Amino acid sequence: MGGTFVIEVNDLQKSFNGHQVLRGVSFRLPRGVRFVIMGGSGAGKTVCLRLIAGLIRPDSGQVRVFGKSIERLSEEALLPVRRRMGYVFQGAALFDSLTVRDNVAYSLHEHTNLDAQTIAARVRHLLSLVGLDEGVQDKLPAELSGGMRKRVGIARALAIDPEVMLFDEPTAGLDPTNSKMVADLVAKLGTGVCDTAVVVTHDIELANAVADQMAILIDGQFAATGTPEEVHSSRDPGVQAFLRGEAR
Ligand SMILES: Nc1ncnc2c1ncn2[C@@H]1O[C@H](COP(=O)(O)OP(=O)(O)O)[C@@H](O)[C@H]1O
Ligand SMILES: [Mg+2]
Incomplete structure (x- = not known):
């Protein structure tokens, strides 16, 4: 395994309470590539992301992020690695008692020495990137629509200027219009x-x-992997059933 990949995952296995969720997942993510992992509810998608972010540990197999093996790193040693990743949690997971401004600025206050003015300018910039205007800055998450909360979650993950973004179900729970908006935003960030x-x-x-x-x-396991065209032309019956919408 060389240093040319942002993420390298090799033969990951993970069980919970005797139930084996991952049975040997492997992939390599080069810089500049958006990799989408699809699967039905309970397939182990969130578990994959949490393993990549070092939030949980595999039973066996390796996770290398930015060329560094993380599966046995201490919490402390993981922090600088995590600070290079932007994690957009399922359901946005904003801090309910903090305004939009403070949600987005959170990691800038925690992990940088930037002055208040620089942080304020960065928050404005991040909100405009995700298509939100300044008027939302003083609102609390509960005052926002689901689509807006999702965009704030993306702005918050982008605050640290990550080298890789991890998105967990960014369109879940959104209506078709907002889903399309978030899909366009994910593509635009590229x-x-x-x-x-x-x-x-x-x-x-x-x-x-x-x-x-x-x-x-x-x-x-990955039943099919490749470009969208390659995956859509897979003959695997499970893949075909999933793509027809029978296994979600
Ligand atoms: N911390 C945990 N403790 C016990 N079981 C878990 C835990 N995290 C995930 N699981 C189980 O692993 C399976 C995959 O979960 P998950 O990755 O959340 O699925 P999804 O593909 O819907 O994101 C599920 O059966 C879930 O119940
Ligand atoms: Mg999930």
């Missing part, structure tokens, strides 16, 4: 903001809109 990403989703429309490479996670 043009100059953060061009490397792992997106996990059960949403085939999103996958088709943003994927350079994709994989379908079935029974703990």
